Amino acid sequence: MDLPPLTVEQLSQLVASNLPPSHLFKVLTEYEQEACLMSAGSGSPETGGGDPVLLSLFYSSFFLVHLLTDQIPEARALTNRMPATLKQQDPSLQNCLTLLRAVWQTEYAQVYQILRGLPWPDLIQPLVRRYQSFFQDKTLISVSRSxxxxxxxxxxxxxxxxxxxxxxxxxxxxxxxxxxxxxxxxxxxxxxxxxxxxxxxxxxxxxxxxxxxxxxxxxxx
Incomplete structure (x- = not known):
């Protein structure tokens, strides 16, 4: 698939779209190599090379799409591929790590508190809302059977x-x-x-x- 360069505008269009999570996952997977080059400072000016804002938005979005496709171990692996310095300092990526711990440990109340109470960037709010609905659906089905x-x-x-x-x-x-x-x-x-x-x-x-x-x-x- 020939994709346009990874930019904030392109990412915003993807996140705001109603694409199925599996489709979003496929597209963002194809963008990960570009994001890796950016984090190493090898991106071009046109793609916002090395831009910490773009990298934060990309990795936060990709993380949430991992959860939307119910790939929790893979989401955990993704957090190890995030740029280390950015992961330690960026509020959005810190939110992702906090959310992952709550989901991994099935701390239901904490998951909702994180999704609703922590400050998420406006651009990824559609994914935050979609994951909240997905998490509720999955939990409702599980409880109904348990x-x-x-x-x-x-x-x-x-x-x-x-x-x-x-x-x-x-x-x-x-x-x-x-x-x-x-x-x-x-x-x-x-x-x-x-x-x-x-x-x-x-x-x-x-x-x-x-x-x-x-x-x-x-x-x-």
Whole structure:
């Protein structure tokens, strides 16, 4: 594939596009060699050679696309290929390292706190939002298969929802789960998940799950 030079503008167009994560991964993989040359100071003025801003945006984007394609070990390997000095000093790459630790250790609440609370560059915000939705989808499916019964507050933690509303047994919070096929027992105060099955041929969750997660996100803490 003949790609235009890696620039902030080109990266911005890619990140803001609605390309499937697998396609984004392929394109950014092809750009990595160019980024390596830049980090070594071998880039041309036209491509912003050695530009720390461009390199930060590229590696942050590539990292998030690794997570979007569920390649967590590979994302860990990528952090070892990031320019060492930039990785130690750049806030965005530091955020990536913090996020990786939380994802690796399945610290659900911390993942949402990092995605929502840390300062991410405007250019990569679309990828941050996409990964939050992906992480919620993946977690919802996993929880639906792992539990026969779960407290509302625990389910809210897994999905990054408002804990206070969950403690109050907010009807809208409950409704978002029941729309996934779960049932709510008001006597035992327990949710009973229904296993969510997504075809392995699908690269994204079903539209029904995505619509439900959009509503869940609207009530996230």
């Amino acid at each position: 539990y026969e019964a779960i407290r509302l507050t625990a389910a809210a933690t897994y999905l990054g929802l408002d804990q206070k509303l969950a403690e109050q047994e907010d009807p809208d919070i409950i409704a978002n789960f029941t729309k996934c096929g779960w049932t709510w027992n008001p006597e035992t105060k327990l949710l009973h998940p229904k296993p969510i099955v997504v075809s392995t041929a699908d690269t994204q969750a079903s539209n029904g799950i995505r619509e439900t997660m959009a509503m869940l996100g609207a009530r996230a803490s």
